[in-house]
Structures are given as structure tokens and as C-alpha cells.
Amino acid sequence: MSMVARQGPSPFDAIRGEDGRWSARQLQNLMGYSRWENLAPALTRAMASARNEGMDVEQLFLGSQEVSGRRGPAGQDYRLTRHAAYLLAMNGDPNKKEVAAAQAYFATMTRQAEVAVIKPMDELELAERQVALIREKRAALARAEKAEAFQTAIEAGDGLTLRAFHKKYFSEIGERAFMEHLYGRSYLIDQRGKGAEREDGTVRDGTQHRHPSAKGKPFFYLHGHGQYGGKRREATRVRPGTPELDLKAALIKDGLSANNNDTGRPLEIEAA
Helix, strand or coil: CCHHHCCCCCHHHHCCCCCCCEEHHHHHHHCCCCCHHHHHHHHHHHHHHHHHCCCCHHHHEEEEEECCCCCCCCEEEEEECHHHHHHHHHCCCCCCHHHHHHHHHHHHHHHHHHHHHCCCCCHHHHHHHHHHHHHHHHHHHHHHHHHHHHHHHHCCCCCCEHHHHHHHHCCCCCHHHHHHHHHHCCCECCCCCCCCECCCCCECCCCCCCCECCCCCCCEEEEEEEEECCEEEEEEEECCCHHHHHHHHHHHHHCCCCCCCCCCCCCCCCCC
């Protein structure tokens, strides 16, 4: 039986921490997501919504780590304020009944918080507030549908080249600085000037230059695009689908400033 369907106190009340925040990992389970990777796109959209509202994203979505009883490193987690949890619920999959339950819970919490700090409303003001809430929910559903279409689009094809990914998400940063970040944070292997010497005395790059590192392999892969001189030609591309959005989120967490185009149309897949 789903935890959301149980009678008695809300399970969302039960997982609220002493700091008044909710763990994104625990919300993942209550919202019906079996894996953290499946919740990640909704979390990314929630952060974008907060950013567009002019809010402090890092304060609303406080970085944390999941501490488990298993051996191995702790998993990534966030401690969410009530409003951050509300945004996460509103950006979840509207087809999941668990997400619908989360939306209802946090919409009610938001409403209670508003009532606590504003003056009593007359019947007309109350009706206007209810209409506004309905419109907000419809807008959230529209954003979810647009995000689903966006997800389908980026899953088509072979994924973006490094240049196309930079242009799509981080064009406000120079391309050279962007690539230096990928090398410096060990997403890609840096073998500049570490290959064989040419006849003119210059040195080639190493054979694995710009290949995905162990850290970068969840986000990048080597895309084959024909033969040259009897050798297979390969170029690094961003893995299509969820890894593309996960890479964007990871780079934002690193401190890179992303373009404000989360709802824009995806760029065409760039030819090699």
C-alpha cells in the first residue's frame, strides 16, 4: 500500500525535520519515484522556477548528503523549505497519484502560511485567492507538459556536441572558459600537448584528449562518426535524455551561470 494512501497524520508531516525542512530523498519516495535520477528533472525545474521568482535557490534548496547504513559514499540530497517542496511537487509528474497528493499537501501548507500572516479576507477576496490557486496549478501542469515535451526532444538523436551544449545552456560563459571548467573539474581528460611530436617540432594532443573521464562518463560518451585514414573517428557528445539535464544541474552546482532559457525550444542536434 502506498504511504500516501495511509489514514491518519500525513506522511509529509512525519518526514518534516526539526529544522522545518524536508529531505528531497524522502520526498522522492513519497512522490512515487523509485530512483533519484527520475526525480532529478523535476528538482531542476523547481530550482529554475525559484530562480525565475528571484529567490535564493541555494537557501531554499540547501545542499546536503543522504546518510545511509550501507557502506560507500553518501548520496546527494537537498533540505527543502516549505516553498521549495511546494515547487518540487508542482513540477512533478502530474500523472502520479503520489505527486497529486504532494501537490495538495504543500498547496494546503502554503495556504495556511499565507492565512497566518495576512488579514482575514472577505468572501470576494477568498474567491479571488481560490481562483489564483487554480490558475497557478494549471500553469504548473502546463509547465510539466512542456518539460515532458522538452525531455522527449532531447532524447531524440545522438546527443549534443560540447559546443552545442555550451551554446544551449551556458553561452554567457566563454567557450574556452567553459572547456577549462570541464577539464579542471575532471569531467573530461586533458591531454593537451601530451601526444607524439610532429615533423615541425610541435606536439600533438594525447590520444585520449577530450575523452570522458570516469567522473564524466555518466554525462558524456564517445560518438563514432566514420573512418579517417583507416581509423575510427570519435567525438565526445553529451548523453541524450536525463544525463543532459543532470549535467546542467551539476555544472550549476559547480558555480557556472546558466542561461535563463529553461522553457525554450531545444537546439537542433549538431552534426559532427
